[in-house]
Amino acid sequence: MHTRNNPSMIQTLLRGFVRLSACALLLAGNLMVVAPMHAQEPAAPAAGEAAAPEVHQHTLMDRFREGGWVMYPLTLCSVALVWLTVDLWMRTALKNMAPPGQVSQVQDLFRAGDYVGAYQFAKNNNSYFADVSRVGLSFVGEGQNAVEEALFSELNKTNATIQTRINYLSVLGVCTPMIGLVGTVTGMMSAFATLGTSGVGDPSKLSGAIGEVLVATASGLAVAVPAFMVFYILRNRLQGSMHGLQEIVSSLFRKMPYEHLKDAHVGEEEFYAALPNWVAGGNDGAAVAVAV
Numbered sequence: 001m002h003t004r005n006n007p008s009m010i011q012t013l014l015r016g017f018v019r020l021s022a023c024a025l026l027l028a029g030n031l032m033v034v035a036p037m038h039a040q041e042p043a044a045p046a047a048g049e050a051a052a053p054e055v056h057q058h059t060l061m062d063r064f065r066e067g068g069w070v071m072y073p074l075t076l077c078s079v080a081l082v083w084l085t086v087d088l089w090m091r092t093a094l095k096n097m098a099p100p101g102q103v104s105q106v107q108d109l110f111r112a113g114d115y116v117g118a119y120q121f122a123k124n125n126n127s128y129f130a131d132v133s134r135v136g137l138s139f140v141g142e143g144q145n146a147v148e149e150a151l152f153s154e155l156n157k158t159n160a161t162i163q164t165r166i167n168y169l170s171v172l173g174v175c176t177p178m179i180g181l182v183g184t185v186t187g188m189m190s191a192f193a194t195l196g197t198s199g200v201g202d203p204s205k206l207s208g209a210i211g212e213v214l215v216a217t218a219s220g221l222a223v224a225v226p227a228f229m230v231f232y233i234l235r236n237r238l239q240g241s242m243h244g245l246q247e248i249v250s251s252l253f254r255k256m257p258y259e260h261l262k263d264a265h266v267g268e269e270e271f272y273a274a275l276p277n278w279v280a281g282g283n284d285g286a287a288v289a290v291a292v
Contacts, residue, residue: 070183070216077176078223081230084169088234091162094241098129098248106133110252115140115266123268128158132249138267144258151249159242166234173227180220187213 090096102125109118115137122134132154139150265271 068183068187068216070179070186071219073179074176074216074219074223077172077179081169081172081223081227084165084172085230085234088162088166088169089237091165092234092237092241094244097127097158097241097245099127102127102129103248106130106252115261119266119268129245129248132158132245133252134267136249136253138269140256140258140261140266141264143262144256147253147256147258151253155242155246155249158245159238162238163235166231166238169227169231169234173224173231176223176227177220180216180218183216183220184213187216 102121105121106118106129109115109121119134119137122130122137132151135154136147136151139146
C-alpha cells in the first residue's frame with residue numbers, strides 16, 4: 001500500500017512545484033513590464049505634501065539682469081559693433097569708393113581734354129575717387145612727379161581714414177572681455193560675501209552671484225569674438241578695394257600730356273607762396289637780405 005501511494009505523492013508534489021514556479025515567473029514578468037511604466041510617470045504627491053516646483057525658463061531679460069551692471073556697457077559695445085560693421089562694409093565696397101557713374105564721367109572728360117571740367121565734377125561729387133582725382137588734377141601744372149606724389153599721399157590718407165575706423169573694432173574686441181572680467185570679479189566678490197554672511201543655507205543668493213559671474217564673462221566674449229572676426233574681414237576687404245581704386249586713378253593719369261599743362265592752374269586752390277619781398281622791394285630787399 002505504501003509502495004502505491006509514494007509515487008502518487010511524489011507526482012502531486014512535482015505538479016505543485018511546477019505550478020508554483022510558473023506563477024512566480026509570470027509575476028516577475030509582469031513586474032518587469034509595469035516597473036518602467038511607473039518609473040516614467042512622476043510620482044503623485046501624497047496627501048498633505050506640496051507639489052514639486054516647476055522649472056523656470058530664463059528669458060533674455062532674465063539673463064540681462066543676472067549679468068549685473070556690466071551688461072549696460074556691453075550692450076553699448078554691441079550696438080557700436082553692429083553700427084561699425086554696417087558702416088564700414090559699405091565704405092570698403094569698391095563700387096562705393098569709386099562709383100561707376102562718376103568714373104565713367106571723369107573718363108569722358110579726360111578723353112575730351114576738359115581737365116577743368118573734370119576738376120569741377122570731382123569737386124561737386126562726394127566719393128574717395130572724386131577726392132583723389134581732384135587732388136591729382138590740382139597738381140598737373142607741377143609735372144608728373146608732383147602728380148604721382150599727390151596721388152600717393154591722397155590714397156594713403158584715404159586708407160588711413162578708413163583703417164582708423166576699422167581699428168575701433170579691434171578696440172571693442174580687446175575691451176569687451178575686460179569689461180566681462182570686471183563683472184566676473186564683482187560677481188565673485190558678491191558670491192564670497194554671500195558665503196560669509198549666510199553660508200550655504202541660502203542657495204538662491206549664492207546662485208544669483210554665480211550667475212552674474214558666468215553671464216558677464218559669456219557676454220564679454222560674445223561681443224569680442226565677432227568684433228575680431230569682422231575686424232580682419234574688413235581689413236582685407238579694404239586692401240582689395242584700395243588696390244582697385246589705385247588702378248582706376250592711375251589709368252586716368254597715364255599718358256597725361258604734362259608738357260602742355262606746364263604751370264597750368266587747373267584747380268581752385270589758393271597758392272600762398274610768392275616771391276620773396278626783397279626781390280620785389282629793390283633796395284629794401286637788399287637791406288633785408290643783409291639783415292638775414
